[in-house]
Amino acid sequence: MSEILTNQERPLKLPDRGIKTGARVLNRLPEGAAEKPYTLFGVTPLGPLIGAEITGVDLRNPVSPELKQELNRALLEWKVIFFRDQQITSEQQRAFASLWGELETHPFLPQGDSDEVVRFAKNNKTEGKENSWHSDVSWRLEPALGAVLRLVEVPPAGGDTLWADMGAAYDNLPDEVKERIDGLTAIHDFTHAFGVRLPADELAVKQAEFPAAEHPIVRTHPETGRKTLFVNPNFTSRIVGLEPEEGERLLQYLFRQAHIPEYQVRFHWENHSIAFWDNRATQHYAVNDYYPNRRIAERVAIAGDRPY
Numbered sequence: 001m002s003e004i005l006t007n008q009e010r011p012l013k014l015p016d017r018g019i020k021t022g023a024r025v026l027n028r029l030p031e032g033a034a035e036k037p038y039t040l041f042g043v044t045p046l047g048p049l050i051g052a053e054i055t056g057v058d059l060r061n062p063v064s065p066e067l068k069q070e071l072n073r074a075l076l077e078w079k080v081i082f083f084r085d086q087q088i089t090s091e092q093q094r095a096f097a098s099l100w101g102e103l104e105t106h107p108f109l110p111q112g113d114s115d116e117v118v119r120f121a122k123n124n125k126t127e128g129k130e131n132s133w134h135s136d137v138s139w140r141l142e143p144a145l146g147a148v149l150r151l152v153e154v155p156p157a158g159g160d161t162l163w164a165d166m167g168a169a170y171d172n173l174p175d176e177v178k179e180r181i182d183g184l185t186a187i188h189d190f191t192h193a194f195g196v197r198l199p200a201d202e203l204a205v206k207q208a209e210f211p212a213a214e215h216p217i218v219r220t221h222p223e224t225g226r227k228t229l230f231v232n233p234n235f236t237s238r239i240v241g242l243e244p245e246e247g248e249r250l251l252q253y254l255f256r257q258a259h260i261p262e263y264q265v266r267f268h269w270e271n272h273s274i275a276f277w278d279n280r281a282t283q284h285y286a287v288n289d290y291y292p293n294r295r296i297a298e299r300v301a302i303a304g305d306r307p308y
Contacts, residue, residue, distance in 0.1 A: 051265030080277035108194040130286035134234035145304035155290035169257040
C-alpha cells in the first residue's frame, strides 16, 4: 500500500518567479466590516489600502476618550496614521503613546531623554541600518502593539519610510501556500540583528533575558480578527518542523511579499511629522538614501500581546 502524505508533508511548489503579477485582492477592512465616517478629525488617504493623514488634531492638547477611540479605529482601518505640524515634546509623545498601553524600553537601541524613547540620530558617522522590511521586536515573547515615531530633524532630501499591509500580503498568497503555512510556527531571535557586536559573555546574558520566541507564521490580529503574515528577515530565523532547506526557501518567499508596491504606503517626512503604526498588521522600511546628511527621529513603542 502506498504511503499517503499529509499536506504538511507533501513538497510545496512555489511560484517560479516568487511573486505573481496581475490583479490583487486589496481589502482595506476586514471581511464584513462597514465603512463609517470619522466625526472628530479629517482623514486623507495616502493610498486605497494603507496609510492616511489625520488633520484637525493637535497632540499638544489632552486626548479625550472619544478622540482616542476614534483614532484607534483609524489606526486599525488604515494600519498607519500620520500627523503633520505637531510641535510636541518627548514627554508629550510618551503621554500620547501611553494611551494605548504600557510603554516598552528597548535593550539594544540608543535612548533619548527617557528609557521609553529610542533616539535614531543618523549623520556622516552613523548611517541608517533600518533599511530592511521588519516588524519591531518580533523577537519578544510579546511583540510591540505599535509605535509612535516623531521626526526631530529631516534631511534636505530622502529619508522616507515605507509601510506594508501584511494582511493584504496574506490575502494574496496562493491557496496552496496558505494551506502549507496554516498552523506552522517560526523562531524569532534578536541575535543576528543586535547580537553580532556584543561580546560573547554579554550576548549570553541578553539571550537568557530575551530567549528566542516561537510565533505563528500567520497571526490573527487581536482587535480586527484579520489574518496577517508574521515573519520578517530581520528577526525570523527558521520554521519549526521543516527541513532547513525547505524552511529557508519558504521563508524567503514569504519575506518577499512585503516588497509588493500595491501593499505599501510611502511617507515623506517634514519637520514635526509623526507616524503611528500598528505593528501587529504591518512591516516597515526606513529608506537610507540621505547619508551623510542628518536625520534624527525619536520612537516610543507600546507593549503588545503574544501572537496567536
